[in-house]
Amino acid sequence: MGRYNIALVLGDGIGPELASSANMILEKINDNTTVKFNVKTAEAGDGALAKYGEALPQLSMEIIKGSQGCLKAPVGESAADVVLVLRRLFDLYANVRPAKSYPNVENLSDSVDLVLIRENTEDLYMGWEFQADDNTAISLRITSKRASERIAKYAFEEARLRDNKKRVVAVHKSNVLRMSDGLFAKTCRAVSQNYPNISYNESYVDACAMNLIRNPDEFDVILTSNLYGDILSDEAAQVVGGLGLAPCANIGESFGLFEPVHGAAFDIAGKNQANPSGMLLSIKMLLEWLSNKYSDNDAFRTGQHLESCLVEMFRNNQTTKDLGGKLTTNEFTKLLSLSMY
Ligand code: ATP
Numbered sequence: 591m592g593r594y595n596i597a598l599v600l601g602d603g604i605g606p607e608l609a610s611s612a613n614m615i616l617e618k619i620n621d622n623t624t625v626k627f628n629v630k631t632a633e634a635g636d637g638a639l640a641k642y643g644e645a646l647p648q649l650s651m652e653i654i655k656g657s658q659g660c661l662k663a664p665v666g667e668s669a670a671d672v673v674l675v676l677r678r679l680f681d682l683y684a685n686v687r688p689a690k691s692y693p694n695v696e697n698l699s700d701s702v703d704l705v706l707i708r709e710n711t712e713d714l715y716m717g718w719e720f721q722a723d724d725n726t727a728i729s730l731r732i733t734s735k736r737a738s739e740r741i742a743k744y745a746f747e748e749a750r751l752r753d754n755k756k757r758v759v760a761v762h763k764s765n766v767l768r769m770s771d772g773l774f775a776k777t778c779r780a781v782s783q784n785y786p787n788i789s790y791n792e793s794y795v796d797a798c799a800m801n802l803i804r805n806p807d808e809f810d811v812i813l814t815s816n817l818y819g820d821i822l823s824d825e826a827a828q829v830v831g832g833l834g835l836a837p838c839a840n841i842g843e844s845f846g847l848f849e850p851v852h853g854a855a856f857d858i859a860g861k862n863q864a865n866p867s868g869m870l871l872s873i874k875m876l877l878e879w880l881s882n883k884y885s886d887n888d889a890f891r892t893g894q895h896l897e898s899c900l901v902e903m904f905r906n907n908q909t910t911k912d913l914g915g916k917l918t919t920n921e922f923t924k925l926l927s928l929s930m931y
Contacts, residue, residue: 593626594880597657599650599672602635603854604864604919605663611866611923612661612873615896615930622931624888625877630657634672635665635854645671659876662849663869666856673840676847677710682840683737684744685710685819686875687851689806689826689836693905695913697830704809706826707748708819709741710840715816733770733815738777744841745813746785751882757810758782759791761798761818774815795822802826827851834912837871839879846879848872862918865910867900870926899929 596616600609609631616627632650639645645668654660654676665672676682685708691697718730742760749758760778762771775792782790793801795818801808802822806829814822827836836851850868858864877893880886903926909915910922917925 593628594659595628595630595657596876597650597654597660598629598631599634599654599660599662599665600631600637601663601854602637602666602668603664603856603859605635605665605854607860607862607864607919608850608866608869609661609663611919612663612869614923614927615870615873618927618930619877619892619896623892625880625886625892634662636668639668639671646675659846659848659880661869661872661876662847664850664852664854666854669853673847673849677840680842680845680847681711682842682845682847683709683711684741684839684841685823686748686839686841687819687823687826687836688871688875689823689830691830692835692901694907694909695831695835695904698803699806699829702806702809702826702830703754704806704812704826705748705752706812706814706819706823707741707745708823709737709815711816712737713816731770733773735773735777738774738815739781742778742781742813745811746781746788749788749811750785752810755789755810756787757789757791758785758813759793759798759809759811761793761795761812761814761822763795763818765794771815778813798822799825802829806830823851833868834865835867835871837868837875839872839875841879846876846883848876848879862920863911864919865912866919866923867910870896870900870923895930899926902929 600606620627630653632653634646634650638647688705691700691702712732714731720728722728749756762775764771764775802825827833833852838851840847874893874897877889881890910917
């Protein structure tokens, strides 16, 4: 149906290997479905900084700006100079992190299928910190009705689209942070009134952290602010077997950035050992986002198919070294590609 311009950021460490794996799968999709891609690669990260003096060089910026969405491999030490710049540039206000149990991947329960929606622009992450005196530091936190409302709407829309429990829990600490978290909670509650078919609950962040371990199957959509989301999303990833397989999306009104959660893994870079699953599940998220944005059902089906083929590989113990298997990054990607079409 659509032809999509996608920027593929190569990154550092295992980044280029993962980008090449992603490119192979994008080409396979391109050749076998109605979903077509124009992929342009862009350099960013430590390598780009050393080569061009900028972690996000002008040329890469132009490529990303000229694309509809960006698939980004992990970046090393200069990660903040790449991701934070892109987040601000495109106002990527929603950070979306699914956590799902997969076969033969160690987890706390076999039936976890949740997504954490984290507000990405406010809270303590504005960097407003002051030294009051030599022994005292002050950090300021911002919570606005506007940002709370748009992230709440995003979470309810996500719950509506998910073929799941249709359950949103807003996570905060309004018993202590009465004004800031109080506003967040009040706003989420108001938005929930527009979604009568989705069950809505609230939880204090400490109780949520506990229940994620005790009862992870109960969760569907977790809606929360920036700092709590940062912490809870890593916890949720660990519940289903660690960061290795976790994809993530940063979404704005007109742009989406998709990336694996893990870092550049310099210890295994260049060894053809990296597990590309987090990167490939990011393609699934990209496809679902394109599907919603451009009403492209084929893109949605293709994303689902990609995930099922990956699951099949895990089920058959066809995995890379980190999951106990013997396959190299290339072998894993080729087998997956063959199994798809
Ligand atoms: P960052 O600070 O950028 O998150 P980090 O060094 O804390 O980086 P990672 O780069 O994610 O964390 O690596 C942590 C460990 O997980 C390393 O031992 C690395 O080899 C391993 N690892 C990370 N990603 C993968 C992957 N895709 N495949 C296999 N192993 C991985």
